[in-house]
Amino acid sequence: MTRIAIYPGSFDPITRGHEDLISRSRRFADKVIVAVAVNSSKQPLFTLDERVQLIDAALEDEQAVEVRSFDGLLAEFARSVGARIVIRGLRAVSDFDYESQMALMNRKLYPELETVFLVPAVHLTYLSSSLVREVALLGGDVSAFVHPAVERALRAKVAR
Numbered sequence: 001m002t003r004i005a006i007y008p009g010s011f012d013p014i015t016r017g018h019e020d021l022i023s024r025s026r027r028f029a030d031k032v033i034v035a036v037a038v039n040s041s042k043q044p045l046f047t048l049d050e051r052v053q054l055i056d057a058a059l060e061d062e063q064a065v066e067v068r069s070f071d072g073l074l075a076e077f078a079r080s081v082g083a084r085i086v087i088r089g090l091r092a093v094s095d096f097d098y099e100s101q102m103a104l105m106n107r108k109l110y111p112e113l114e115t116v117f118l119v120p121a122v123h124l125t126y127l128s129s130s131l132v133r134e135v136a137l138l139g140g141d142v143s144a145f146v147h148p149a150v151e152r153a154l155r156a157k158v159a160r
Contacts (some may be wrong), residue, residue, distance in 0.1 A: 003028035
């Protein structure tokens with residue numbers, strides 16, 4: 001049986017922290033689906049299609065990784081693709097409360113679905129998409145935080 005994991009998020013934009021978690025999750029999953037969420041409560045910098053394209057570019061060298069968008073309940077999306085694992089990153093203790101509630105709800109909706117929490121590499125612990133966006137919007141150098149394709153896309157967005 002193929003072990004399929006889902007790594008959900010808005011990825012606006014994908015960062016080196018996300019890439020780290022995706023790469024490490026391949027150690028215990030045969031396939032990882034990066035699930036780009038449609039989140040109507042957020043105003044993303046990049047469109048859904050742009051985010052999918054940027055993730056594809058950042059992960060071009062990753063094997064057995066697929067990028068898909070989804071709308072609705074994560075548990076239903078996981079069931080539809082045959083996933084039994086959800087990958088979530090925890091940067092700080094404060095992330096755990098929300099993430100554990102989500103994990104419990106997802107398990108209630110889809111009992112076969114397990115959530116695995118990964119802590120980012122130490123040098124990436126502080127990194128978030130919102131922080132990268134803010135640095136880029138204020139003219140800072142984000143090259144250490146994102147793939148070169150993402151950096152170019154951020155510069156193009158900021159220039160507009």
